[in-house]
Amino acid sequence: MRPIDNPRYTVVLEGYNESRDLGTAWRFLTGLRRQTVDLRSVQVVLVGTASQVEGWTAEFASEAAFHSMEFLPADGVNYYGLKNVGARAALGEIVVMADTDTIPEAGWLAAIGESMDAGTDVTAGVSRFFCDSETRWPGWILDLAASISWGFIIGRDNGRYLEALGFLSHNVGFRRAVLSRELFPEEFGRTCGGSFLFTRLRDGGARFTLNPRQRNAHAFSFRWWTRSLHARFGYEVYRLRRLGSTVVSGEAARLGWLEPAMTMLWHVALDVPQWLRYGKVIGWGAPARFTALPVLLLLSMAARGSEMVAMYRTIADPEAMADFALRS
Secondary structure, three states: OOOOOOOOEEEEEEOHHHHOOOOOHHHHHHHHOOOOOOHHHEEEEEEEOHHHHHHHHHHHOOOOOOOEEEEEEOOOOOHHHHHHHHHHOOOOOEEEEEEOOEEEOOOHHHHHHHHHHOOOOEEEEEEEEEOOOOOOOOHHHHHHHHHHHHHHHEEEEOOOOEEEOOOEOOEEEEEHHHHOOOOOOOOOOOOOHHHHHHHHHHHOOOOEEEEEEEEEEEEOOHHHHHHHHHHHHHHHHHHHHHOOOOOOOOHHHHHHHHHHHHHHHHHHHHHHHHHHHHHHHOOOOHHHHHHOHHHHHHHHHHHHHHHHHHHHHHHHOHHHHHHHHHHO
16 A cells, blocks of 8 residues: 555654553554554654663564654653653644553544544543453443543533533644644643643633544553542642632632542532533433432542542642652
8 A cells, every 4th residue: 555645643652651550552552553544644652761662662663554653762751741752753733642551442533533624623532441450340330430530521512512621631632733832731740731731722722622432441440540540630639729720710729628628529519410421421321320320429439538638638748749649
């Protein structure tokens, strides 16, 4: 077949999560090879430490399915910095951000292309969970948990498209011309970068949509979900309020020591309508969504309780929590 001169897509894959044994580039690329678009139109950029790049080069140097593969070393660079390194090397008109602990569904890139063809600048995708540990959580439990973690980005249906209230940095596509004007902020370390990029692009006039067919699956374990992911979320919400972000309301910061507890109660309450929207998007019928609410509330209290504890720990020892968030 005749080679394609210029790729349409650049998929940026960071090595941060692989370095923490949360996933592998090999598993992600296995899913990427199943995409329904012409793989010759896909540039893959892997960014990680020098040792990771050495291993990837040995493992994937002979890969011929894609337009091209780039292996970029970036030692001492944080999670968002790795994504920025990849974005600067992008050749495609569409830059897609993914993580090594995710697996894309077969129609993932095609859905991103459809959103761009419809005129959007940033297309947010829907993420679910998968579990391949010894503890096999049922799929319906994983969907409930995913709605708590990832469902906040789903806005209302305005009749033409679903509004995106944010995006997930492991499942988002950008028009390269838009991303080149505003990359992920790196000054906040591992946290807050996606939230600030969303607001800066939105305030700059970028068009956002949420595409329900733009799906991937994120690795899950209950320990990671409560003790790492949502603990980091708690720290991040606490910081965003004090950094003046419009993604979260800053009013709660006035509550002092009551702030974490009140935030937990408020987020548990919000998780109910969030689940109803998320469940509908991924195909759950209304009776099933309502029947699952008691279990949803139990999971919500576990996740939001972890966030509350993280907030109290941040109040008591902000430096220790900043270090935790950087590593989580």
